[in-house]
Amino acid sequence: MSDPVEPITAERAFARGFADRLPLLVNQVGYQMAGRAEPRLAELGLNGKTYMALAVLVADRPGSQLELARLMGSVAAVIVTVADNLEAEGYVERTRDPADRRRSLLTVTPAGRRALAKADRIAAEVEDDMLGHLDGSERARLHATLRGALERGPRAVP
Amino acid sequence: MSDPVEPITAERAFARGFADRLPLLVNQVGYQMAGRAEPRLAELGLNGKTYMALAVLVADRPGSQLELARLMGSVAAVIVTVADNLEAEGYVERTRDPADRRRSLLTVTPAGRRALAKADRIAAEVEDDMLGHLDGSERARLHATLRGALERGPRAVP
DNA sequence: TATTGTTATACTCTATAACTATA
């Protein structure tokens, strides 16, 4: 104790109780990442949910709010608020589908695309923060592993 | 379309919007894992938080509720409820530290250890569900990667 | 005066179920 070259106290940096329990590890890493990203996303008028929605809108082009909900693993009522927030920031425009006037078409505006690009930069920096110890190939492997996990089985979680 | 060998509809199994954004991927995998584990933990009288607390109590032996809070990345007020729940299930006993009567010592009961073992089995099965496509060495690598991410930097998230 | 645990309160999220308008 009181070692001059090790100013960090003896307190563990993280709980060993997480070490061999992958679900706890994944949740903790996700929680850490969210906690680091959210304050910076807030400066863009975004949060985790609206950032995710922008990403899915651009990449997957859902044809209705309900399809967006499904892609996000969420439900219709939640997407209403998400779309409201994005619309209020000027990041999406909401128009009724002329072919089926029950559906709302969400189109990302140029400002929305700029916000998404900035949010992606934040996400990349958070990734660097937490995975700076990995080289490129290790990071690519982690990406592939997690994508594979999502591709397996249906999403049963609302 | 309507391919007999591919009964899954054209709907994507998961949103491509997540694909290149690691924080979104991690959160989604964690969310999936939690959604699969929670209903089964509930049969043990546990949830994600109380399971995590049991694991940390056994592995890290915190000397007070506040230390447990720090190890879990939580705060004192939340731990009160966590400890209340574990105590109500008979999984921990709460006694005042004789050396400093402000502190509560949480000791895991034999029933608590049995519940933790069952919860660990659930966690392992959820891991198999989502990572069945990985062989042992790939899984070990994922473990090490995530542990490394948590060991880097302080936890700033309450 | 500082710290630990607790309680209280307000706030956010989420889940569910009505309700509307369109089909």
Next chain:
DNA sequence: TATAGTTATAGAGTATAACAATA
């Protein structure tokens, strides 16, 4: 009758601050 979106409401979870006991 069924579907997409919306609204309402209740419940869970979280954060903050005040408070009591102990140091």
